[in-house]
Amino acid sequence: xxxxxxxxxxxxxxxxxxxxxxxxxxxxxxxxxxxxxxxxxxxxxxxxxxxxxxxxxxxxxxxxxxxxxxxxxxxxxxxxxxxxxxxxxxxxxxxxxxxxxxxxxxxxxxxxxxxxxxxxxxxxxxxxxxxxxxxxxxxxxxxxxxxxxxxxxxxxxxxxxxxxxxxxxxxxxxxxxxxxx
Amino acid sequence: xxxxxxxxxxxxxxxxxxxxxxxxxxxxxxxxxxxxxxxxxxxxxxxxxxxxxxxxxxxxxxxxxxxxxxxxxxxxxxxxxxxxxxxxxxxxxxxxxxxxxxxxxxxxxxxxxxxxxxxxxxxxxxxxxxxxxxxxxxxxxxxxxxxxxxxxxxxxxxxxxxxxxxxxxxxxx
Numbered sequence: 001x002x003x004x005x006x007x008x009x010x011x012x013x014x015x016x017x018x019x020x021x022x023x024x025x026x027x028x029x030x031x032x033x034x035x036x037x038x039x040x041x042x043x044x045x046x047x048x049x050x051x052x053x054x055x056x057x058x059x060x061x062x063x064x065x066x067x068x069x070x071x072x073x074x075x076x077x078x079x080x081x082x083x084x085x086x087x088x089x090x091x092x093x094x095x096x097x098x099x100x101x102x103x104x105x106x107x108x109x110x111x112x113x114x115x116x117x118x119x120x121x122x123x124x125x126x127x128x129x130x131x132x133x134x135x136x137x138x139x140x141x142x143x144x145x146x147x148x149x150x151x152x153x154x155x156x157x158x159x160x161x162x163x164x165x166x167x168x169x170x171x172x173x174x175x176x177x178x179x180x181x
Numbered sequence: 182x183x184x185x186x187x188x189x190x191x192x193x194x195x196x197x198x199x200x201x202x203x204x205x206x207x208x209x210x211x212x213x214x215x216x217x218x219x220x221x222x223x224x225x226x227x228x229x230x231x232x233x234x235x236x237x238x239x240x241x242x243x244x245x246x247x248x249x250x251x252x253x254x255x256x257x258x259x260x261x262x263x264x265x266x267x268x269x270x271x272x273x274x275x276x277x278x279x280x281x282x283x284x285x286x287x288x289x290x291x292x293x294x295x296x297x298x299x300x301x302x303x304x305x306x307x308x309x310x311x312x313x314x315x316x317x318x319x320x321x322x323x324x325x326x327x328x329x330x331x332x333x334x335x336x337x338x339x340x341x342x343x344x345x346x347x348x349x350x351x352x353x354x
Contacts, residue, residue, distance in 0.1 A: 018203075021203065021207075025207070025210055028214065029214075032214060032217060032218075036217070036221070048239050048240075049239055049322065049323070052239070052243070052257055052322050052323045052324070053323040055256075055257050056257050056258075056323045056324050056325045056342055056343075057288075057323075057342050059255075059257075059258065059325040059327070059340045060288070060325070060340055060341065060342055061337075061338070061339045061340045061341075068333075069332055069333060070330075070331075070332035070333060070335050070337040071337070072337060072339075074340070104288065105287075105288045105342060108287055108288045108290050108342075109287060109288070109323075109342075
């Protein structure tokens with residue numbers, strides 16, 4: 001009778017040991033699966049290519065002129081003009097020309113589609129600096145976007161800083177491109 | 182006595198077998214987990230290697246664009262007047278140690294490719310500095326294509342958006 005009890009106890013110990021090992025293995029497996037199946041956050045990286053595009057496009061000579069032709073404004077000048085609500089020599093708003101030019105230019109560089117490599121892009125310009133008179137200044141004054149942000153896997157971004165007359169103030173142009181594959 | 186010793190030996194054998202099974206199972210499990218981890222890690226390494234190679238390639242394209250023979254005096258800017266002039270000289274074909282260099286205008290753009298020469302410049306969009314041959318990879322970078330134009334008797338700088346494509350036989354996988 002005593003030997004049967006001992007045998008039962010041993011068997012119980014073995015079962016408990018086995019169960020503990022199975023539980024440990026299962027927990028490790030679940031942790032690894034959890035890490036593997038975790039939805040990847042959209043990684044936004046500063047990219048040399050996007051920065052180059054932003055720098056190169058900012059030098060583009062537009063049809064907007066100041067005072068008289070051929071004193072043409074570049075896209076970089078137009079960003080500042082748009083921030084200061086300035087108009088071109090022919091009376092058209094600098095923001096309109098800025099929007100139109102960037103829209104045409106970027107559509108020649110990337111064609112956004114729901115199944116293509118480039119899903120979405122966004123260009124915006126905003127004021128950054130000593131905001132003592134923030135009440136009268138709107139931080140983001142220009143924004144242009146194309147495509148659909150859903151389906152983004154990686155996002156690459158570039159930034160161009162243009163200083164204003166006050167060294168503490170600047171206008172930042174930011175380009176963000178979202179790739180689906 | 183003999184039967185007792187046989188039964189004890191059988192029990193021990195079974196226990197050893199159980200132990201071996203368990204150890205083998207755990208070893209296989211950890212090997213699989215290790216392989217799984219290695220695959221994830223190496224895929225990240227491949228990606229970062231690709232990104233770093235791409236950055237290097239872009240830098241090569243920028244370096245060529247910023248050379249005195251092409252540059253307009255600013256970074257990321259090519260003087261197209263210079264391009265048209267020296268593209269006529271065959272001596273420049275082997276000046277750069279790459280397998281091909283092409284500069285293209287992206288904006289404003291035309292639907293067809295028009296190779297630039299002294300006759301049609303600036304109403305063209307492609308400057309083939311060195312025809313691509315025997316290359317295995319191509320690297321590119323955006324740049325400004327600037328030239329001097331005149332209007333109302335005044336000279337001004339007119340810049341377009343372009344791209345420099347550098348062809349090399351260096352392989353990037």
